[in-house]
Amino acid sequence: MLNLSTQKRLFIMFLVVALIPLLTLGIISYDQSSKVVNGKLSNYNHFAGEKIKTQLDQILEDMYFSAAEIKQYLMDDTSVNLHNEVPRTYEDFKEVDNLQRLLQAHKKSNIRGIYIITSSGYYYGDYDFLMKEFKMQDIWKRTIRSGDSEIGIYQPNHLKDNQVDHVLGLIVPLKFSYGVLNNSYLLIETDIDDLYILMEVLEKDLQSRITIRNELGQALYHSKSEEADLVDDILTKENTNINNWEVEIRVPRDKFYQSSQVILKMVSIGILIAFILALILSYVFSTQFSKRIFKLKMAIDEVSKGIFDTKLLADGQKDEIGKLGGHFNRMVEKIKQLMEEVREKEATKREAEMKAIHYQINPHLLFNTLNTIQWKARMDGNVEIGKMLMHLIKVLEKNLDSTIELIPLKEELQALQHFFAIQEMRYGKNFTFTLKMDEQLEKGLIPRMTLQPMLENIFFHAFEDGEGTISLELSETLSYFRLVLKDNGKGIPQEKLEGLFTRPNEKKRGGVGLYNVRQKFSIHYGTDFHIDMDSVAGEGTTIKITWPKRWVDQDEQGSNKSVNSR
Template sequence: MKKKYSSYLYRYPLSLKSRLYCMLSASSIIPLVLIGMISVYSIYSILVNKIDKGLEENVEQVSLSLENTLENINYTSQQFTFNGLIGQDVYKYLSSDDLVERIKQTNQIDHNISLMNYTNPIVGMTLYYDEENNTPLFTNMQTENFQLKDLPLLTTMQGSDFYGPHESQYKNSTNSVFSLSRKFDITNDERTSNIIIYIETNFSTFENILSSMQYGMDASHVLVNSKGKVIYTENNKLFSIGSDYDVNKMKGYKTFSKESGQNWMIVALIDRNDYGYEIRKWLYTFLVFALLSLFCSIVIAVLIKKIVYKPLSKINQGISMISDTHLDVKMDASGIREFDSIIFEFNNMTNKIKKLVKKVEQEEKYKSEVEIEKLMAQINPHFLYNSLNTIQWLSRMGEQESTDRFVSLFIKLLNYNLAKGGYVVSIKEEINSLLDYIELQKIRYNNIFEVEINVDEHVWDYKTPRFLLQPLMENALYHGLEGNEGKIDVNVTKSNYGLLIVVTDDGKGMNDADIEELLTGKKKKYGLGIGLNYVDKMVKSYFGPYSKLEISSKKNKGTEIRISLHYKKG
């Protein structure tokens, strides 16, 4: 196993940057993970206990508040019974047939009810109700369609029925309240046996008791009566009024419940997402610090990379550029003595390589120029023979003027070809020589072909080697038209990179094998004997590797030769 691992490392060695990052990451992450695991476990336990205890205490407080409220209104209701302070006045009212006495008792009852409301602010609406006649007798608030049978029963104790939460019986209110009803008199007296006492809590009591704000998070309440029925819910998705209370419906919630000694139960439902907010908040805080620690490690790693890895990377980049023949590389000092020594030697080596390459290029260019000059000095004997034969033929025909013009053109071509002033000329000179050549060939072939030349006026002064265009014209005449009728177009235009020369003919065309023979010099030479292989060599030698000669041809359609030249104006 050890041998395999060593072999793998030998084949796929880790870079210095990777090693630095791995070491710094390990030194940061391992302590962070260990401390984090201990911290998360400890803080999680503390927070869970704290949250659960707080919520349990709040639910217990809600239960206690509701119990006190029910006991309070139950105690208050005793003042309204037959034996109570207000109840005695009511009994006197019901027992008397004297109108004046009844008015007196009515005023006394209203006064006592107002006094009771003032001294006991938890009490809201109070009502004496005649069940037999379905009529309210004494009330501090107006009501319509008073009904007890539709109210949700919470519990029954001490002779009283407790309801709620439900909508108030006060006709101008839709607020929720708790309420109580009980018999006014249990002696079966015919005058009082049908009288019911009804008391509500005030409108703010319900809101204070079941406020979700006291939990510090969103909570919904469920109130279950002594029969296990839901009589109030703030979460209609889980329960509906009157449904059975089922704990299996609350899987997505954390529940805290308290059973009252009054035979009812209050349940607080908290969404588990809200329940875990404090824990998540702490975890996010821990994560922020963890990321901050990692960020610091990254910053340190970057600094180390800058100090150690960056100079090495520059040296490696410089070596790569040299291997890609980019010799204009000079590295700046890094400020680190050991690296600067390497950089100094590298720059010296680069300068020596650059000088050596320049020397080799000059020698190769000189050889190329000698080859081209040698090629240009050679004139195809067939061209001389054909030209002299044409002169002889014109003389015999008595074409003195044509003979004179032909000889003049022939001398100018020879002079242009054999000139010793260097092989670089302007586009204008090259075009003029091409026109002489075309005129000479037209005389030979009795003007059976047509030539159209278009030259961009901005390129006349551009420099080019001699006889760049003439071989293209020869190719169009001999390999394209083959001495037959046809048309040749010559276009010289300025391009983004320099110059574009396009020569087209509408001759018989060539196949790929013919094109290959032209470019390699295997094809039989015509005219002055300067073939396309000369042009191809000259283009690459004089204008560099980005310049090129391209030939495209279709049988019976014609041939197009394109020369792209990358160079500056002379």
């Protein structure tokens, strides 16, 4: 990749940038669409099975309930007192009529008919019943063989003028010890054509095969299909609550995922078309960009060789590369101007440095002169002036020593003692100063002359005639020192508060001390320090400074590693 030309690298880059989101979007779209479609189809299969199961449960519940009620009624030998199967007397007709009304009263929902068949073959119920044809039904034969209740699905060929194609029949033996109904059978038949219609619709919609099995695993219903059951078919099974019949919906795998295959095909075509477009566009864009970038590269090479008369011809395009060409031309002109300005400034600087040498103050001359004045004051008996000069010399010794930029807090605080001594001689004992610091912090390092400028600012601007209270607190956290300086002076207006630690106006005198404090921290710690200042008019000012922890022993070893908590 590194050995390829710019054009080829741009071409590959554009192509990759176009294809990655395209393929990602295509894969995600196919995956999510397939999940939605397959999920809905699976839910539909489940819903279909649940619907069939629900209808079967309702039908079976009605049939068993009716059978139980009729059987309970007939078990009472006083309820029906038939002396002859075929009514012969008026009383017999009344009993038969009562029995017929009983059977009619228990018809519910889609129950097609309720019959009582005697052991001799005579029946009671609707008069559309053909007993001879019914005895040919498999359900009757099973009942005769087993002697137990039987239930099944069959075509009602035994009904006269029948318009029903399928019924669900339930035969319950009535084993009584009295009357003509002894050892008779109760037959309840329910119209299930609506259930068949529902299953046919589902078979068509789902392209599925539906099978209903009884509790013994015998098939009561199976879809008409030439397809064989396969292991990878998608199965949905539901069981009825009444008889534990199993409703099985089987969908061939290829048909179940047919919609997903269509989605995959459409997504693949879309990706292929987009890939061809991306290929063409990547080639066009990479060619255009590479040509213009090559021209810019040649111009930069000439400038790097010192040929500043080079200029790029405007190509009329206002995109980023066109703007870059314009900026390049202006940069070359600016470089030429700056080179001229630098030559002029260097000449001016050399002249200014030569003049500054003549105005420099020799610190040794200053200290010697102050010492001479101090001894002269002592010889003349002026003790106050002598002490003030002594303290001034100590302060200047610390502040004019630029060989060490970071000093221990102990030395910085010692210099303050001389500063406070001078202020006490000037104002008297009108101010108080309190210091709170653990002894172990004395070896902590701080930029030289950090505290004195802030204290000078308090005496010159916050206090009247040096009257007030100053408190200084030094502490440490896990990785930082923390300084809190408070006074109870006049306070600082909010509009001036934010500008105290910024560069002062060169035309105004003063104000440089606090700016230098910030600059010292910035030089040693970069941006890893914080200065915060808060003031309330008439109540005083608080300055808080935090900076990274460094110690005297580490500084002596030249350690630049981060300092852990002591």
